[in-house]
Amino acid sequence: MRTERWRSRALVARFALLFAAGCAAPSATADLARIRDLSSAELPESAAAEEDLDPGAADARAVSEQLRQPLTVDAAVRVALLNNRALRAALKEVGVARGNLAQAGALPNPELELEITPQQEGLEHAHVGLSAEIDLTAAILAPLHERAARSEHEAARYRSAGEVVALGYRVRAAFYAVQAAQQRLAIANRAVDAFAAARDAARALFEAGNVPELDVATQEAGYEEARVTAAQMELELLERREQLQRLLGLSGAATAWTIEAAIPEAPEALTTPSRAEARVIRASLELADLRRRLEAAARRAGALRAGGWLPDMSVGVHGERELGASDEAHAHPWVIGAGVRLSLPLFNRQQGAVAAQTAAFDSLLERYHGLAVDLRSAAREARSRLASAHARARHYRRVILPARKRVLEQTLLQYNAMHVGVFELLAARRAELDAELAAVETLREFWTAKAAFDALLAGRRVEAQRAEAPAAMQGAPGADEGGH
Numbered sequence: 001m002r003t004e005r006w007r008s009r010a011l012v013a014r015f016a017l018l019f020a021a022g023c024a025a026p027s028a029t030a031d032l033a034r035i036r037d038l039s040s041a042e043l044p045e046s047a048a049a050e051e052d053l054d055p056g057a058a059d060a061r062a063v064s065e066q067l068r069q070p071l072t073v074d075a076a077v078r079v080a081l082l083n084n085r086a087l088r089a090a091l092k093e094v095g096v097a098r099g100n101l102a103q104a105g106a107l108p109n110p111e112l113e114l115e116i117t118p119q120q121e122g123l124e125h126a127h128v129g130l131s132a133e134i135d136l137t138a139a140i141l142a143p144l145h146e147r148a149a150r151s152e153h154e155a156a157r158y159r160s161a162g163e164v165v166a167l168g169y170r171v172r173a174a175f176y177a178v179q180a181a182q183q184r185l186a187i188a189n190r191a192v193d194a195f196a197a198a199r200d201a202a203r204a205l206f207e208a209g210n211v212p213e214l215d216v217a218t219q220e221a222g223y224e225e226a227r228v229t230a231a232q233m234e235l236e237l238l239e240r241r242e243q244l245q246r247l248l249g250l251s252g253a254a255t256a257w258t259i260e261a262a263i264p265e266a267p268e269a270l271t272t273p274s275r276a277e278a279r280v281i282r283a284s285l286e287l288a289d290l291r292r293r294l295e296a297a298a299r300r301a302g303a304l305r306a307g308g309w310l311p312d313m314s315v316g317v318h319g320e321r322e323l324g325a326s327d328e329a330h331a332h333p334w335v336i337g338a339g340v341r342l343s344l345p346l347f348n349r350q351q352g353a354v355a356a357q358t359a360a361f362d363s364l365l366e367r368y369h370g371l372a373v374d375l376r377s378a379a380r381e382a383r384s385r386l387a388s389a390h391a392r393a394r395h396y397r398r399v400i401l402p403a404r405k406r407v408l409e410q411t412l413l414q415y416n417a418m419h420v421g422v423f424e425l426l427a428a429r430r431a432e433l434d435a436e437l438a439a440v441e442t443l444r445e446f447w448t449a450k451a452a453f454d455a456l457l458a459g460r461r462v463e464a465q466r467a468e469a470p471a472a473m474q475g476a477p478g479a480d481e482g483g484h
Helices: 002-022 028-039 057-067 073-083 085-104 136-207 213-248 276-283 285-309 326-331 351-416 422-458
Strands: 111-117 126-135 312-323 335-343
Touching (some): 028 085, 028 136, 057 073, 073 085, 085 136, 126 136, 136 213, 136 422, 276 351, 276 422, 285 351, 351 422
Antiparallel strands (some): 126 312, 312 335
């Protein structure tokens, strides 16, 4: 008797634990805190709100405060983290996995049935029957499904953290592109002035009879082409600005922000961490996501395998009583009974579902090993791109730009000595401006490559932007010819 009572209490305790596990799903605030830890980013608290899709008042004030002064690259990242809708959507999507986790751990609902048989001919009394039944198999398997859903939920957290890191990279790359476009446009406008001076000089020399009309036409064509190039760079600046605008999530009056004018110089020395490949592997949020998905696939396969061999069992309790007169109630007590309903797993043991889940696990495992190889390659490639861009940026600053400046100075001396013409002097000036354009583009490539390498070390592989060939401001062939 005591043994039976102990078993009953143990069964009740087990059901209570299962119920508590189903109710222990993490909150949106806990998800946001976990994503913040994984990405090392200051995310807005309003992103965890279950109902309010608009940024909170504190977030709006923080964005407005950042926009009152010229944006730095770090300030732009902070604005995007506060305001970017795509990021907020990615953070909200964690709620899908959180809801699946809560549902996976829920116990099956009991089924109640009430049956009343009225007094009829041949029956002395009316009868009432009450039965309750619960799916015991589903209750037993609930913890297995809950563990698989918990792994999927953690994988969703890693994916969202990766989106945070990727957004930071995209904002930095767009920011450097705007800085470079502004600087290049300023150089292009100076080049247009140089072409205008060459055109005016050619006209004056032609009127004096010192140069043929061909020189005038050449300089005029070069000037008009320079104007087109400057207009193209102006459009490029507008496009780069709008790309950054979209990442910042700004519209209306908030689009009147300004930005630091000059892209910073590359540092004197470039330091990269030792054993970068190993650090990338350890930090990778993509690998962590796949590991959690592998755990979920393995646990789902285990749950299916257990469900295939476990009979489909339902436990029920049934009570029946005859309805008589009130003074006869003691003569018609409740008759209580219990029963078990089960189906034998003879033919369908979830063989197909188990095989499909095993194949899904094997596929994820292959992707995991392939991603590890890709990440090691990406680490080497990113480090090589960063080192190359740094070397070229420093070479432009230390060698090429000073050399172009010396060429211009020597050409000016030769012009004063009447050994070269004015067109050659202006051509030397335009060549110097072309070198400045290329130097700015190389700086943009360096800072973009650094942002991509930092994102990789932070756990997210990104598609680095390729270098673009800078538009030259040199005129047409023959522009360098002409008299003094």
